[in-house]
Amino acid sequence: MTAPIKKTLLAALALTGLLSGMPAQADLQLRAGGMVYDTATNLTWLADAGLGGLRTQADAALWAEALSFGGVDDWRLPTVAPVNGIALQLDYTEDGSTDVGLNNAGLNTELGYLYYVSLGNTAAGLTQTGDFAGLVDPTNAIGPVFWTGTASEPGWGLAFFMGMGLQDQLSSDTLGQAWAVRVGDVAAVPEPGSVALMLAGLAAAAGVTRRRPR
Amino acid sequence: MRLLALFTLCFSVCLGLAGSAQAAYTPTPNDWACTNKVGGTWTHGRAPSGCDASAFGPDSFVRGNYTGVIFSDASSSLVDERKRYMQAMYPVIRDASQRYLLSRKPAVSARELEAFQRGTYATLRQETFWSHYRDAQLSAGQPYVLKMMRGDSGHGHGMMQVDDRYHFVQLQEGKGWNMMQNFTYAIDIYYDAWQAAPNACLGGVTTPTGTTAEIDAYWRSRARSAWSAYNGGPTKVCRWQNAADVNVAKDNGYRDNYDNRLWLVDVADTAKAAAIDVNCLMDNGPQCPVPTGGSVEPGKLLQVGAAACVLNGSTLECVDDVRDAACLAGRASFDDSSITPVYVAQTAGYARIDHNRHQLCRAQVPGLQSLASAISTTQPLDLRSAPDGMVLGQAAAAGAQQQKRLYRIRAALNGALTDGWIDAGDAATHATKAVGAAPTGPGAIAYAGDWVKVVPNLNMRATPGGALLVAIPAGTAVQVKEVFGTASANNLYYRVEYVHSDGVLREGWIFAGNLYPVSTLANWAVPTTAPSLAKHAHCPNGTRYDHHARQCMSGSQAYGPFTAAAQQACVDGGGGAVCTANRATVIDGVAVAMPIWSKALAAAASGNGDCPRGAARSMAHRFHCTEAVTRNGVAETDVYGPFGTALVNACLARSGNAAWCRTNRWPAAAFLALQP
Numbered sequence: 004m005t006a007p008i009k010k011t012l013l014a015a016l017a018l019t020g021l022l023s024g025m026p027a028q029a030d031l032q033l034r035a036g037g038m039v040y041d042t043a044t045n046l047t048w049l050a051d052a053g054l055g056g057l058r059t060q061a062d063a064a065l066w067a068e069a070l071s072f073g074g075v076d077d078w079r080l081p082t083v084a085p086v087n088g089i090a091l092q093l094d095y096t097e098d099g100s101t102d103v104g105l106n107n108a109g110l111n112t113e114l115g116y117l118y119y120v121s122l123g124n125t126a127a128g129l130t131q132t133g134d135f136a137g138l139v140d141p142t143n144a145i146g147p148v149f150w151t152g153t154a155s156e157p158g159w160g161l162a163f164f165m166g167m168g169l170q171d172q173l174s175s176d177t178l179g180q181a182w183a184v185r186v187g188d189v190a191a192v193p194e195p196g197s198v199a200l201m202l203a204g205l206a207a208a209a210g211v212t213r214r215r216p217r
Numbered sequence: 218m219r220l221l222a223l224f225t226l227c228f229s230v231c232l233g234l235a236g237s238a239q240a241a242y243t244p245t246p247n248d249w250a251c252t253n254k255v256g257g258t259w260t261h262g263r264a265p266s267g268c269d270a271s272a273f274g275p276d277s278f279v280r281g282n283y284t285g286v287i288f289s290d291a292s293s294s295l296v297d298e299r300k301r302y303m304q305a306m307y308p309v310i311r312d313a314s315q316r317y318l319l320s321r322k323p324a325v326s327a328r329e330l331e332a333f334q335r336g337t338y339a340t341l342r343q344e345t346f347w348s349h350y351r352d353a354q355l356s357a358g359q360p361y362v363l364k365m366m367r368g369d370s371g372h373g374h375g376m377m378q379v380d381d382r383y384h385f386v387q388l389q390e391g392k393g394w395n396m397m398q399n400f401t402y403a404i405d406i407y408y409d410a411w412q413a414a415p416n417a418c419l420g421g422v423t424t425p426t427g428t429t430a431e432i433d434a435y436w437r438s439r440a441r442s443a444w445s446a447y448n449g450g451p452t453k454v455c456r457w458q459n460a461a462d463v464n465v466a467k468d469n470g471y472r473d474n475y476d477n478r479l480w481l482v483d484v485a486d487t488a489k490a491a492a493i494d495v496n497c498l499m500d501n502g503p504q505c506p507v508p509t510g511g512s513v514e515p516g517k518l519l520q521v522g523a524a525a526c527v528l529n530g531s532t533l534e535c536v537d538d539v540r541d542a543a544c545l546a547g548r549a550s551f552d553d554s555s556i557t558p559v560y561v562a563q564t565a566g567y568a569r570i571d572h573n574r575h576q577l578c579r580a581q582v583p584g585l586q587s588l589a590s591a592i593s594t595t596q597p598l599d600l601r602s603a604p605d606g607m608v609l610g611q612a613a614a615a616g617a618q619q620q621k622r623l624y625r626i627r628a629a630l631n632g633a634l635t636d637g638w639i640d641a642g643d644a645a646t647h648a649t650k651a652v653g654a655a656p657t658g659p660g661a662i663a664y665a666g667d668w669v670k671v672v673p674n675l676n677m678r679a680t681p682g683g684a685l686l687v688a689i690p691a692g693t694a695v696q697v698k699e700v701f702g703t704a705s706a707n708n709l710y711y712r713v714e715y716v717h718s719d720g721v722l723r724e725g726w727i728f729a730g731n732l733y734p735v736s737t738l739a740n741w742a743v744p745t746t747a748p749s750l751a752k753h754a755h756c757p758n759g760t761r762y763d764h765h766a767r768q769c770m771s772g773s774q775a776y777g778p779f780t781a782a783a784q785q786a787c788v789d790g791g792g793g794a795v796c797t798a799n800r801a802t803v804i805d806g807v808a809v810a811m812p813i814w815s816k817a818l819a820a821a822a823s824g825n826g827d828c829p830r831g832a833a834r835s836m837a838h839r840f841h842c843t844e845a846v847t848r849n850g851v852a853e854t855d856v857y858g859p860f861g862t863a864l865v866n867a868c869l870a871r872s873g874n875a876a877w878c879r880t881n882r883w884p885a886a887a888f889l890a891l892q893p
Contacts, residue, residue, distance in 0.1 A: 097798065142874075173803055174758035174760070176759065177758040178806050
């Protein structure tokens with residue numbers, strides 16, 4: 004291999020390392036310590052959606068509220084505000100016009116917006132998971148199901164079936180996944196793995212530059 | 218006004234009674250073909266119990282041929298009536314027994330004839346106190362109706378107590394209902410033992426010698442032998458000689474009857490002539506006189522006794538009362554503008570299915586309420602002592618077209634619970650008269666899937682009232698698999714599973730009491746909780762399996778899967794996207810996709826039948842509701858739940874944790890593969 008070719012390859016590797024340190028979706032930015040910030044909603048999510056485990060809705064809420072993670076402790080369960088701005092509508096629809104069904108993609112539903120808009124999935128099923136872990140149940144195409152903190156009826160709460168993009172209600176004593184979210188960003192520090200790769204790329208680029216005058 | 222309907226119709230599975238069965242055991246339930254059962258007293262002519270004679274033949278035949286030998290409860294003096302009745306009966310039995318024995322043994326001695334007749338009289342006293350026909354009331358104020366003696370929980374027919382479990386075909390031919398045929402058929406059995414006795418247990422002696430007392434003792438022994446075998450079967454001809462036999466009290470009772478001849482107390486003139494044509498009635502049965510009924514043909518609504526039947530191919534499909542004829546509409550087409558009476562004997566050559574009206578009618582008549590369900594009347598309705606228009610011949614004319622709903626209910630009238638009947642409208646008006654309502658108290662009866670605790674030691678039988686399997690100790694909790702109601706008194710039976718002390722799991726029937734005239738359910742089996750984590754159906758948290766709707770239900774939603782027909786009805790009714798949408802829920806911790814509808818939508822789309830719309834019970838699938846569907850051009854059968862824990866676990870293991878194992882609908886092949 005000749006020297007000019009080596010230099011070009013090193014430059015390409017350096018560029019690759021820099022790009023890999025960036026989030027896959029424009030609105031979802033990976034944060035250090037296992038969090039993902041959604042610039043559109045100003046929400047920070049745990050990157051590992053399975054961290055909370057299976058809990059009843061009340062237990063899931065308690066777990067989230069007690070969580071101290073990434074240096075912050077204002078975590079909670081995601082919520083759903085009525086799509087009509089007045090009261091929850093529990094009739095099933097597929098156009099997002101009520102609070103139960105498919106294509107609930109408005110900012111009123113934090114999980115719905117994340118699924119449909121920020122991650123770019125459709126009602127056909129989950130295909131984009133971004134930097135999140137735990138959004139796929141390899142044994143069940145329609146799971147996992149995540150609790151929201153929103154009650155729908157006495158003894159019932161809204162939940163989100165991640166495998167199919169469905170927002171529906173479950174009895175609040177059902178065991179669903181607890182996933183924490185908080186308002187606002189945390190310090191915008193790249194995660195260690197990406198930092199290492201990016202530093203390697205920068206170092207390689209620096210080497211190329213340092214040799215060039217010689 | 219909210220009413221608790223106790224005696225309308227009930228969920229259960231029909232018990233097919235094969236009319237073509239021969240002498241082998243037939244598992245008839247208690248009080249088979251017994252309508253309007255009445256009690257009685259242990260006195261001549263009035264032994265308990267009695268059921269409508271018309272179930273087996275026309276009353277006109279009895280009244281025309283048996284004048285004088287019908288006990289009348291309407292008499293001002295039952296003592297005088299008893300003497301009148303016995304005075305009429307004695308010469309009949311005297312002549313009949315003589316005629317029979319002379320036909321079998323033309324050269325019989327006078328002494329043997331006398332002993333045979335005395336043995337016959339004692340048999341009648343022992344079996345039924347000489348009771349056969351009786352005019353009796355169901356309750357005070359009701360009309361007197363011709364009854365026929367039915368003992369032993371309804372299994373014994375007529376004065377000779379011919380058992381329908383062992384003589385089913387013969388009873389349909391009149392060997393129970395027709396008194397002289399009942400006598401002739403039964404005395405054959407007695408006579409066989411009479412003849413067998415000398416060799417079996419009397420040292421081979423057929424012509425005794427010695428003193429008068431010794432000769433009397435010999436004939437007494439012949440009679441006792443004959444009755445032991447009559448009661449216990451041909452192998453028991455010498456049973457009376459064994460003082461340790463468990464039936465010694467019966468045998469001694471017969472001995473006392475033979476010795477004491479108490480029938481003579483009510484007979485003033487033993488030489489009086491019989492008032493009926495004994496010879497004709499013994500020889501010709503229902504052909505004496507020749508009947509004038511119609512013929513059994515397809516397309517006709519047939520009245521067979523009290524039952525209504527239609528011919529479906531070579532099988533008669535029947536319900537036990539003409540008033541329920543409308544329920545047969547789904548079995549075979551027929552002209553409902555008239556009803557053709559035929560004699561039971563004319564139907565003997567056909568296979569016969571006696572449908573349980575509680576099941577059949579719900580499937581055929583929209584909006585019909587079930588046994589023990591609560592109903593809410595939407596307008597004032599007369600409560601009647603008897604259902605108007607239910608007399609034979611009228612109900613059929615109204616039958617299939619109008620689908621009149623006549624409910625026997627218990628209602629609070631001026632603070633007192635009162636039983637009676639209401640006319641709850643017909644096909645066009647029922648929704649404005651009485652509709653289903655939520656029960657105001659605990660359910661009167663258990664439904665399949667419920668757990669009950671048996672109150673006394675309770676026999677578990679192979680069929681309702683059938684062969685004894687084991688006794689379930691008092692206090693044992695068992696799960697109800699099926700409910701069967703029989704007879705107008707609504708005798709209830711539960712099919713249950715039970716592991717006996719021998720470790721063997723058995724399935725059988727327990728008696729659960731009566732609903733009418735007084736509920737005795739609490740004396741037999743009372744509701745209890747499931748003794749383990751095993752469930753009779755698997756539902757999402759916050760829901761319960763509704764045995765009426767046959768779905769998991771929350772307070773506002775019904776959980777599928779639903780039948781294809783119900784789904785189509787949902788679409789046709791403008792239900793929208795939810796009709797075909799697969800939503801999701803969590804069952805046993807696993808996310809499962811399925812349709813979820815509002816309860817109102819599910820009720821409208823699934824209908825009010827015994828099975829959801831488009832489905833029907835299948836004996837081949839253990840009485841589950843099934844639906845034939847075509848998917849991707851392939852014919853398939855779906856089986857609907859409930860599916861209990863053991864079955865679900867087996868399904869999961871066999872299918873590799875298929876999600877549908879946790880739902881209320883399985884492929885038939887998968888269901889059948891898991892059956893023992």
